[in-house]
Amino acid sequence: MGRFYITTPIYYVNDAPHVGHAYTTLNADALARWHRLNGDETLFLTGTDEHGQKVADAAAKHDMTPQAWTDRTSARFREAWDALEVSYDDFIRTTEPRHYESVQKFLGAIYENGYIYKGVYQGLYCVSCEDYYTVEASDHGNCPIHGRPLTEMEEENWFFRLSAFEDRLIEYYDAHPGFVTPETKRNEAYAFIKGGLRDISITRTSIAWGVPVPWDERHVFYVWYDALINYLTAIGYGRDDDRVAAWWPSSHHLIGKEIIRFHCVWWPAMCLAAGLEPPSHVQVHGWLLVGGQKLSKTMAAEGGVKLTDIAPVTLTEEFGVDPLRYYLLRETALGNDGEFSYEGITQRYNTDLANNLGNLVARVATVVGSKCAGVAPAPDPRSELAAIAASTVETAASAWEHFAPHAALEATWGLIGATNAYLERHAPWKMAPGEPVDRVLGDALEVIRLVAVLVSPAMPGVARELWRRLGLAGSPTDELAHESLVWGRYPGGIAIEKGEPLFPRINEAR
RNA sequence: GGGGCCGUAGCUCAGUGGUUAGAGCAGGGGACUCAUAAUCCCUCGGUCGUGGGUUCGAUCCCCACCGGCCCUACCA
Numbered sequence: 001m002g003r004f005y006i007t008t009p010i011y012y013v014n015d016a017p018h019v020g021h022a023y024t025t026l027n028a029d030a031l032a033r034w035h036r037l038n039g040d041e042t043l044f045l046t047g048t049d050e051h052g053q054k055v056a057d058a059a060a061k062h063d064m065t066p067q068a069w070t071d072r073t074s075a076r077f078r079e080a081w082d083a084l085e086v087s088y089d090d091f092i093r094t095t096e097p098r099h100y101e102s103v104q105k106f107l108g109a110i111y112e113n114g115y116i117y118k119g120v121y122q123g124l125y126c127v128s129c130e131d132y133y134t135v136e137a138s139d140h141g142n143c144p145i146h147g148r149p150l151t152e153m154e155e156e157n158w159f160f161r162l163s164a165f166e167d168r169l170i171e172y173y174d175a176h177p178g179f180v181t182p183e184t185k186r187n188e189a190y191a192f193i194k195g196g197l198r199d200i201s202i203t204r205t206s207i208a209w210g211v212p213v214p215w216d217e218r219h220v221f222y223v224w225y226d227a228l229i230n231y232l233t234a235i236g237y238g239r240d241d242d243r244v245a246a247w248w249p250s251s252h253h254l255i256g257k258e259i260i261r262f263h264c265v266w267w268p269a270m271c272l273a274a275g276l277e278p279p280s281h282v283q284v285h286g287w288l289l290v291g292g293q294k295l296s297k298t299m300a301a302e303g304g305v306k307l308t309d310i311a312p313v314t315l316t317e318e319f320g321v322d323p324l325r326y327y328l329l330r331e332t333a334l335g336n337d338g339e340f341s342y343e344g345i346t347q348r349y350n351t352d353l354a355n356n357l358g359n360l361v362a363r364v365a366t367v368v369g370s371k372c373a374g375v376a377p378a379p380d381p382r383s384e385l386a387a388i389a390a391s392t393v394e395t396a397a398s399a400w401e402h403f404a405p406h407a408a409l410e411a412t413w414g415l416i417g418a419t420n421a422y423l424e425r426h427a428p429w430k431m432a433p434g435e436p437v438d439r440v441l442g443d444a445l446e447v448i449r450l451v452a453v454l455v456s457p458a459m460p461g462v463a464r465e466l467w468r469r470l471g472l473a474g475s476p477t478d479e480l481a482h483e484s485l486v487w488g489r490y491p492g493g494i495a496i497e498k499g500e501p502l503f504p505r506i507n508e509a510r
Numbered sequence: 511g512g513g514g515c516c517g518u519a520g521c522u523c524a525g526u527g528g529u530u531a532g533a534g535c536a537g538g539g540g541a542c543u544c545a546u547a548a549u550c551c552c553u554c555g556g557u558c559g560u561g562g563g564u565u566c567g568a569u570c571c572c573c574a575c576c577g578g579c580c581c582u583a584c585c586a
Contacts, residue, residue: 008586011585014585015586018586019586020585020586021586022586023586025586049584052584054584184514184515188513188515191513192513192514192581192582192583195512195513198583200583222584223584224583224584227584254586256585256586257586258581258586259586260581261581261582262583265583287586288586289579307586308586331522332522332523333523333524336523337515337516337579337580338522338523339522343521344522347522347535348535350546351534351535352534354546355549356548356549358546358548359546359548359549361545362544362546362548363544363546364544364545365544365545366544366545367544410533413534417550420548420549421549421550421551423544423545423550424541424542424549424550424551425550427544428544429543430542430544500546501545501546503546505546505547505548
């Protein structure tokens with residue numbers, strides 16, 4: 001038993017919560033739930049990034065103060081996560097006083113350590129991006145993102161001496177092989193560092209909506225530099241050193257591949273500059289790409305649908321919260337790009353959830369009803385399923401430890417499949433009531449109990465419902481995994497509930 | 511311009527310097543009828559993008575090319 005501190009990126013409030021945000025957040029949630037189940041002291045942090053010119057502009061457009069505006073837009077994320085049963089322990093907003101305090105202390109420490117200096121930034125500026133581009137990065141003098149002409153500008157800025165950390169970053173990477181996973185992403189970051197680092201400008205005078213620079217009131221910190229520090233704010237940086245010391249060594253950042261630079265290069269360098277160890281682990285995930293006919297047809301007016309156009313709620317209305325969670329976790333290995341499609345989620349729902357798990361529960365309940373008068377028998381301690389269950393638990397546990405929810409679920413469905421086959425072989429529905437029937441059905445019920453616990457990080461609602469139908473008191477997460485994920489704990493002798501189909505099949509090819 | 515990733519069965523993806531390259535789904539056949547027209551068993555199916563090279567031997571290593579994609583310093 002240890003500690004597990006997992007974070008998502010903080011989401012930019014101007015975006016509406018979409019499936020991409022949900023993908024990251026739900027993976028973090030499942031990992032957090034697994035670790036709690038194992039008795040680890042767990043801290044799961046998410047939140048919103050609320051500074052920058054774009055936020056100030058959006059607020060002005062709605063005739064609101066930036067604070068009032070972000071109060072509203074930040075709440076959308078909380079609501080989305082609550083609807084998806086995301087069990088965050090802390091929701092941080094970069095506009096909170098605690099964050100201002102930590103940012104100023106953290107960057108103040110870097111300043112005092114001599115890694116921040118004043119310079120003049122000269123370059124081609126894009127007003128929409130609020131950023132500069134080099135001539136090479138520009139599109140013939142136009143912004144590569146917005147296509148607008150870039151203007152030549154000069155601004156006095158404070159710079160972070162990133163270039164001073166090349167060697168120390170390389171050393172850190174060499175000494176911590178698991179710092180960034182998967183390995184291909186680690187190599188990407190490593191190669192970038194080896195390629196040479198330039199100093200980066202970290203303040204702005206042209207913007208007011210940000211954290212003031214403590215030693216130069218005319219400046220505010222540029223959004224990214226304040227945003228990263230949220231991971232430390234939440235554990236009390238600058239306010240509670242003991243808490244930082246307790247949690248920071250167990251930190252895991254879950255991020256999308258587009259922000260590798262910030263998390264795998266800048267952020268560890270910033271930590272070193274402030275006199276702190278870098279975070280212990282960054283887990284990078286890939287992107288969900290929209291595929292399939294359904295989404296493209298119905299949701300794209302013109303051009304392709306973007307994942308960012310899809311709100312998680314519209315999917316939960318159609319499939320339910322747990323099936324959506326299952327699909328996002330099961331379909332794609334964390335770290336790889338994956339495909340997100342209407343057809344894909346429908347297929348996962350029908351095959352894995354309805355046909356395999358849901359049908360297993362239904363058929364077992366029916367036979368218990370007809371052969372055991374609805375009273376559950378106990379499992380056989382020496383059942384052939386016991387060994388399969390044990391290896392399933394081992395595989396799943398190892399997968400969760402390695403940030404591989406899809407593998408944990410895959411293993412669990414292997415056990416479900418073995419149990420369906422086991423029933424086929426013994427055909428309890430053909431046997432006369434008695435001890436042999438009881439053994440077979442008790443074994444199947446025990447598998448369902450184990451499955452309830454095993455799927456609880458991914459599908460907490462389904463886990464609770466399975467538990468209830470089995471006639472068990474409390475919830476599947478009341479006991480720690482090492483106690484509950486052991487063959488033979490199902491007591492039997494209790495009335496079970498048949499209930500409606502857990503996952504009614506989705507027919508028709510919509 | 512620079513850097514990187516990917517291309518393996520109809521689909522989504524695993525995988526390893528060495529005997530017959532795997533899974534799930536889809537397809538085909540059979541069994542069963544407890545169950546959500548579900549389940550179980552068997553089965554079809556791949557010149558591992560193309561062309562070279564290294565090697566006793568490459569899908570896996572190197573080079574080039576073709577095709578798709580990403581990053582280039584604020585969109586999960």
